[in-house]
Structures are given as structure tokens and as C-alpha cells.
Amino acid sequence: MKHIAIADQVDESHDPQTFISKYVWSQDHKVIAIQYGITAIFVGLVALVLSALMRLQLGFPETFDFINPHNYLQFVTMHGMIMVIYLLTALLLGGFGNYLIPLMIGARDMVFPYLNMLSYWTYLLSVIVLLSSFFVPGGPTGAGWTLYPPQAILPGTPGYDWGIILMLASLAIFIVAFTMGGLNYVTTVLQARTKGMTLMRMPLTIWGIFTATILGLFAFPALLVSAIMMLLDKTIGTSFFMPAIISLGEQSSYGGGSPILFQHLFWFFGHPEVYIVALPAFGMVSDVLATHARKNIFGYRMMVWAIVAIGGLSFIVWAHHMYVSGMNPAFGFFFATTTLIIAVPTALKVYNWVLTLWRGNIHLTVPMLFAIGFIFTFTHGGLTGLFLGNVVIDLPLSDTYFVVAHFHMVMGVSPIMVLFAAIYHWYPLITGRMLNDTLGKFHFWMTFVGTYSIYLPMHYLGFLGVPRRYFATGDTGFIPESASTLNAGITVSAIIVGVVQLVFVINLIYSLRYGKKAEKNPWQSCGLEWQTLDIPPKHGNWGNQLPVVHRWAYDYSVPNTVEDFIPQNQPDDEQHHSVDSEEK
Amino acid sequence: MSLVKQLRTKPWLPVTDQGGEQRVIPQGEKRVALRFFLLMVTVFFSLFLVTFLSRSQYPDFQALAGQPWQPLTDRSQLWFNSAMLLCASIFLEMSKSRVRQQRLNHSVFWLALALLMSIQFLFAQVSIWQQLNQLGFYSAANPANSFYYLLTGLHGLHLLGGMVVIAAALLHVARHADAQAFETSVSLCATYWHYLLGLWLLLFALLSSSAETFRTIAVICGYG
Numbered sequence: 001m002k003h004i005a006i007a008d009q010v011d012e013s014h015d016p017q018t019f020i021s022k023y024v025w026s027q028d029h030k031v032i033a034i035q036y037g038i039t040a041i042f043v044g045l046v047a048l049v050l051s052a053l054m055r056l057q058l059g060f061p062e063t064f065d066f067i068n069p070h071n072y073l074q075f076v077t078m079h080g081m082i083m084v085i086y087l088l089t090a091l092l093l094g095g096f097g098n099y100l101i102p103l104m105i106g107a108r109d110m111v112f113p114y115l116n117m118l119s120y121w122t123y124l125l126s127v128i129v130l131l132s133s134f135f136v137p138g139g140p141t142g143a144g145w146t147l148y149p150p151q152a153i154l155p156g157t158p159g160y161d162w163g164i165i166l167m168l169a170s171l172a173i174f175i176v177a178f179t180m181g182g183l184n185y186v187t188t189v190l191q192a193r194t195k196g197m198t199l200m201r202m203p204l205t206i207w208g209i210f211t212a213t214i215l216g217l218f219a220f221p222a223l224l225v226s227a228i229m230m231l232l233d234k235t236i237g238t239s240f241f242m243p244a245i246i247s248l249g250e251q252s253s254y255g256g257g258s259p260i261l262f263q264h265l266f267w268f269f270g271h272p273e274v275y276i277v278a279l280p281a282f283g284m285v286s287d288v289l290a291t292h293a294r295k296n297i298f299g300y301r302m303m304v305w306a307i308v309a310i311g312g313l314s315f316i317v318w319a320h321h322m323y324v325s326g327m328n329p330a331f332g333f334f335f336a337t338t339t340l341i342i343a344v345p346t347a348l349k350v351y352n353w354v355l356t357l358w359r360g361n362i363h364l365t366v367p368m369l370f371a372i373g374f375i376f377t378f379t380h381g382g383l384t385g386l387f388l389g390n391v392v393i394d395l396p397l398s399d400t401y402f403v404v405a406h407f408h409m410v411m412g413v414s415p416i417m418v419l420f421a422a423i424y425h426w427y428p429l430i431t432g433r434m435l436n437d438t439l440g441k442f443h444f445w446m447t448f449v450g451t452y453s454i455y456l457p458m459h460y461l462g463f464l465g466v467p468r469r470y471f472a473t474g475d476t477g478f479i480p481e482s483a484s485t486l487n488a489g490i491t492v493s494a495i496i497v498g499v500v501q502l503v504f505v506i507n508l509i510y511s512l513r514y515g516k517k518a519e520k521n522p523w524q525s526c527g528l529e530w531q532t533l534d535i536p537p538k539h540g541n542w543g544n545q546l547p548v549v550h551r552w553a554y555d556y557s558v559p560n561t562v563e564d565f566i567p568q569n570q571p572d573d574e575q576h577h578s579v580d581s582e583e584k
Numbered sequence: 585m586s587l588v589k590q591l592r593t594k595p596w597l598p599v600t601d602q603g604g605e606q607r608v609i610p611q612g613e614k615r616v617a618l619r620f621f622l623l624m625v626t627v628f629f630s631l632f633l634v635t636f637l638s639r640s641q642y643p644d645f646q647a648l649a650g651q652p653w654q655p656l657t658d659r660s661q662l663w664f665n666s667a668m669l670l671c672a673s674i675f676l677e678m679s680k681s682r683v684r685q686q687r688l689n690h691s692v693f694w695l696a697l698a699l700l701m702s703i704q705f706l707f708a709q710v711s712i713w714q715q716l717n718q719l720g721f722y723s724a725a726n727p728a729n730s731f732y733y734l735l736t737g738l739h740g741l742h743l744l745g746g747m748v749v750i751a752a753a754l755l756h757v758a759r760h761a762d763a764q765a766f767e768t769s770v771s772l773c774a775t776y777w778h779y780l781l782g783l784w785l786l787l788f789a790l791l792s793s794s795a796e797t798f799r800t801i802a803v804i805c806g807y808g
Contacts, residue, residue: 005613112613179621182620183620184617186617186620187620191616192613199587200593201595214620217620217624218623218624221627221628221631222631224628225628228734229635229734232730237724238724238734239644239724239727239730240727240730256642256643256645256727257639257642257727258638261635261638261639265631268631296596300595305591552595552596554596555596
């Protein structure tokens, strides 16, 4: 018997019958994707509020009594960890990965639907464990999202007791959830592609998600290893990472451990994590750009190879996060070199996006606006990465706001721009309704200009030497008064951008019910995901017959054809036939 | 079509030039998933071993073998435990070959025996923990002890996970007598057990190494 993911005939007795099996304990990849999406967006909004609180303190110090050095560090830590892991990774892979993989490769579902369901509920458990740390004695950990020992588990750091334990436990649970999901995504892409869907006919979205998942499967173990060892250092007093140290005037029982070892493990995960987030975004933005510019993606093969090359190289650049850790200077030379090499395939991708737009029939729809916005923000963040990748430039800029500005542009704003592009682009497929265009354009311009007004000045603060993670800089001699004014301006921008996101959330909810009904394939896309019988696709996706793929996903504006796009499942002769009849 | 050849195809050219209209790959999804999972476990344990070897070069590290008073100098019990895991692995192979010969009952018998042997292995491992504790080699007393408990514990947890799968396969076959599903489960479990046996032998060799050996390994790896 054929596997359910690739069976030609669907056995309808397997369809979910009750409300619970349809929407709660669902094994349908689309429902699981939406569950992932809603949870990730919710937890992302929590992190957004935390960032607003941080900005209030930085912009207007000594104004808000409820923000103190203790909880400020907790806001910093939880904001970072939630955004990187629980929002971006979960939404890009758990959300979009789940929704798009089976639809884009022509499968009925993931190959292990039950495991897929478990993956979501385990992810939800990790989120609950993480958020529960707000309610335990001492509150959540304030060790910074990098959780460096020895300070992370010693008195003096907020949440050094329960907070850090819950954080580490939550990360371990998240990794279990990711493993279940990740094995599913990789196996589905390799095993459940429909007839004709060769590897090189897959849309770049799938290439991005597929490669990112492999990165995740090999990088998350490093985080798990460090989390387990730190948990043991904290709970049973081992000394994997803990050196001999005097804490609160007393000699602690620890001795001999190496905090640098933790840093190596953490960044062996941490750097590929950047690409776990970036690669799916690269893929999705390529598809959005091609569709809305009515042009095939420029250099498809080069784009695929670049994704694979970036994935491979991302494992040998990790120590560029550790130039100031005191490691051997020869290491710095090696890692600076690999870091600059990774800029080559990345730059190729940027050129190809721009060349896709060149002489295209550009439709300035909301998804396209966000996609073009991404090219700007990513180029910007990438260029500052060249500065920080060099040891001699990194040393003075390390731990300043220049770093904060860099990683927010490259890893915060850029993937978020793509996520917005993707949500506006695929919302009609997911819900059967269009999002409101006016609200969307308002959302784009406010977000795009707003984020620039937040992060551009931060580069300048970094040049001044303003350190990151400080609750207040007070009357520090080398920081001029203008830095405070700038900080206040950044805060005002941040609050505005934060509030504007509510417009987006309202648009999502309002359009669900009152949005314009989406016609079939509203963007006239070649992609297989739009060729389902129903919008949104029903359980099993493809009715009685799986689609057969005859071409790649980028046949836009092909000469001598009637329409300016040819869907992936349209046979060659059919297309010629329609041209012939047109000519007659 | 080989992977490299696939990656070199030009999807924008007409179909006839590529011959890419066949169904891409048939079934076998569980084996693919297991391969990726084992790769992941390999990364997981490799990172532990790298940290272990790195930590072994610090002055406070006291190896558990090498001198007469060190507990793992006499490796007889570790060898005994290894033999049990080896038996489990062999029994799984027996089970696999029987199910391929359509002798379902025999296969179930060998699988149950493999499960039993694995349970014995875990108990024997816990008994070594108890002996170490009684001798005063507590988990937090020295990094060598910590790594011993940690690595054997994690290996045991992986084995426990596999045992749950065997138990589920036995239950499933008892209820449905589905030989095809049973064959897949036995075959995958056999691969997993062989992997865990190999991993255990590596852990055994490293955890029961003397200080001298650690120094030599470190020099070879460039730590020294």
C-alpha cells in the first residue's frame, strides 16, 4: 500500500471527523502549520512588548519605576531568545515549512503526520515552560540570550535559580520538538515529491526550508549538549563549564571547568541558527519576487548552489562571535577568512534578486513591497557584517550598539520583512480571503521606514562606544549628551513600529471574516501550491489524483504563450495547443 | 540519476532534454528518517566527546583507569555488559532474518530476547553506577566521573527509546499480525542497535582510558 502522503486515491475514512481531530489533535499539515503560526506570533508579540519596555528605559531613563536593572536584563534575555528560537525558527520552519512543503512538492501531507502533530504539542510545551519562568521566584533568567556561564548560574544574575533551569529545560524540549518536525520535513522533501518534481524543479522556498532543516538537525544538538551540561552544573554541581570562582565573597564548590567551551558549543549552534532563519527567508523571498515581477528567478541553479554553499559554510564561521573571548589569534584569522568567504554566495543571491527585478513587470503589491524592503534591509545588515567579520574592526565595536544594529538588520528586520511578504502572499491560500491592501501598504511603509529610524541611529551609537545590555549609561564621560537624545528618538520610533504591528494583527483577524474572497491563484503564480482544487486546500490537498509536474516553478512571461505564466502542472503540449488555437 | 547530475540539470529547458518525468523516489521514508536521526545522534555524541577530550586536558581531571586503585582499571564488568549489548544486536539480526523467511513466531521470539538482553544491559550499567558511588566516585567529584555518568546515561536513554519502539512493535504484531510492518520495525531496530553497540564500544574505550591515553589522544587531536 502506498504511503498516505503520496497515495493517488485518498481514503476518506481517514479524514478528521470531529472538531477535536480536525482542529486540536490534528495531523493535517495545514492545521499544524496554523497552530505553529498562531503560537509563534503570540509569543513574538510577548517579545515585542519586552523590547518596548527595554526601549522605554533606554530612551527615558529614571522615568519608569517598574523597570529596574534586575528586570531590564530579564527583558533583554527573554526578548532575544523568544525572537530567535520561539518565533523565527518556529514560524519559518514549523509554520511555513509545514504549510508549504507538501503543497509545493505535490504531496498529500507530511510522511509522518502523527510525529508532526507531536512536534507542535511539544513545541507548545516548550513555550509554556519558557513563559512559566515569568511566574517563578526570581523570575526568568537575565543572563543574556547567549546564557554564558559562569554568570548565568551564579547569584547576582537575575533568575539564576529557577529562571535558568526553566530556560534550559525549555530549550531542550524545543529541540526535541524541532527534531520531530525536522525529520519530517527532510524525509518528506526527499521521499514524497510527486511525479515530475525533480530536485531542480523544486521552488527555492523548498530548497531554503530543506537546507535550513538539515542545518537545524546538525546544529541544535550543540545547543542541547551545552544545555544538558549547564543544567548539570547548576543542579548537581558538576564543573563542565564552571571554573573555580568566588561568589558573593565565598569560594564556590566549582572548579576547573571552561566557560570558553560553552561559548564554542553555543556558537557552533548559534551561527548556523542565523542561516536556519535566513535560508527559508531567502527561498520565500525569491518566490515572491519572481511571482510579482512576472519574471523567472535569475540564476536558479546558482541560487540553489548558493543556498547549499551557505549552509555548509555556516558551520565553520562560529568563532567570529568570540573574537574578544581570548582565544588564539590564529583562530581569529581563520574565522575572519571563512566569514568573508560566506559573503560570496550571499552576495550572489542579492545580485540575483536585483537582476530578477531588472526589466521585470513589477507589480507593487504588498508582498512585493515587503520583498523589496527585504533586499534593502538585508544588504544593509550584510554590509555591516563585513565590518564585524574582520577581527581588527570587531574588537572596538564588540558589545556596542553597532552589533545590536547589525544583527537586528540582518536577522531581525530582514526575516521579518520576508515573513510579512510571505503572510501577505500566501494568506489567500491559507484562508481563502485577501488581506486588506490599504492597511497592508500602511503597515509596510510604517514598518520599513520605522525600522530604519530605529536601527540606523544605533550604528552611530555603536561608533560612539555605547555598550549594549546596559540598564543605564549615566554620566559616562565618552558618551555625549546627543546619544541620549538619539536614544529617545529611537524609543519613539520603536513604540510607533510596535503599535503599527497591531494594524497587521487586526488586518489578519478582520480579513479572515470580512476580507475580499480570494479567487483561485490570485497572484497568477506558477507554483504548484496554488493549483489545488480548492482554496484553501482540503484535507489531502489534491482531490483524487496527485498532480504531475512538467516544469519548474518560474515559467513567467514565456514568449509565445497566452498567459504570462505557466503552472508547474501544465503539460507542454497543452500550452502549445492553447497558443495554436489563439493564433487560429 | 545521481545527485550531482540532478543538481546540474537546467529546469528551464524543455523536458525532453532531462528525462525527469518519472516518480522521483519510491518508499523507504522510515529508513531515510532513521539515517538522518543517526547522523544527528552522531553530531550530538561527537560534540560531547570533543568537550570530554578537551576537558580531559585540565589539571583537575583524574582518569577512571590506569592505576590499580582506579575503578575502571579492571574492565571485566564493562566487557560483560558489552557482551550483553552485542547479544542484543545479534538477536535482532536473527529476528530480522527470520521475519524475512516469513517465520513470524521465531522472529518475535528473537526480538523479545533482544529486548530482554537490552534490559539486562541497562541494569548492569546502573549497577556499575552504584559501585562507583559506593567507592566514592560521585558524579560531581571529578570531571572524569561526571562524564562517565553523563555519557553512559545518555547512551542508556537512547537505548531506552529504542526499547520503547521494540515494545510497540511487539504489541502491534500481537494485535494485528502485520508481518510487513513488523519486518520494517525489526530491520530499523537492528540498524539502530548496531549503531548503539558501536557507540557504546567507542564510549567504553574512551571512558576507561588512562591519563596517558588521554594525553596521547589530545596530542594527536592538537590539544596537547
